[in-house]
Amino acid sequence: MSFFNKVLASVGIGSAKVDTKLERDTVSPGEALRGVVEITGGNTEQKIDDIYLSLNTTYIKESDDKKYTVSGLIDRFRLAETFTLAANERKEIPFTFNLPSDTPLSFGKTKIWVATGLDIKNAVDPTDQDFIRVIPNPLMDSVLNAVSSMGFRLREAECEQAPHRLRRRLPFIQEFEFVPVSGPFRGRLDELEVVFFPQSSGETEILIQVDRRARGLGGFLAEALEMDESYVRFTVTNGDIPYMQQKLQSVIAKYA
Known part of the structure; x- marks a missing residue:
């Protein structure tokens, strides 16, 4: 890789893209959520240090008699070890994980989503978000x-x-x-x-x-x-x- 391309990759220009596709977006606590993470290389070769899925929601937090909304991590799952992604290479990583039994349900204002992230050293990390509907068991x-x-x-x-x-x-x-x-x-x-x-x-x-x-x-x-x-x-x-x-x-x- 040329020095110029390394600089571009380090600031996220021409870097990898990630897209998570779920087998289904409706699931109950304790059930398995399956899908595949599609990674597409950019214009330059890049080293992927980590691929992870995180399950998130938002909740109301109170401080100094004021209420505000913050993100809450329900669970996090690591999908792959370090690997090198060639320029324009397309890679698919299937996954299965069980929703924790204490995952909130999709009622009222409660939203739950799966965030996918690639950890690329010294670069802007690509991410993807997919909302799911959590129904009662x-x-x-x-x-x-x-x-x-x-x-x-x-x-x-x-x-x-x-x-x-x-x-x-x-x-x-x-x-x-x-x-x-x-x-x-x-x-x-x-x-x-x-x-x-x-x-x-x-x-x-x-x-x-x-x-x-x-x-x-x-x-x-x-x-x-x-x-x-x-x-x-x-x-x-x-x-x-x-x-x-x-x-x-x-x-x-x-x-x-």
């Missing part, structure tokens, strides 16, 4: 359908910075905020918040915040002191799916 779907069947409407779903006591592997949690519009809890609850803490594809821990409606002066004071809120933790498995609504209704009724 059967167990999560059963819980969300049960809440809906009890007369709750999903008002908001958002990833937020996790308080220290709720922090697990990731620095954020996804909250599903429901309001009762019909059914047994209309008029008894202000809202219901649900958070999933998946243990496996067939088992998940659930945290529910039950926010009771204030009634009279005592209720007003309780609400002002946040004594009208109860936090409930319990675990559900695939074996609970046929009876999910009865199980959730029984749990919520104890605190309504």
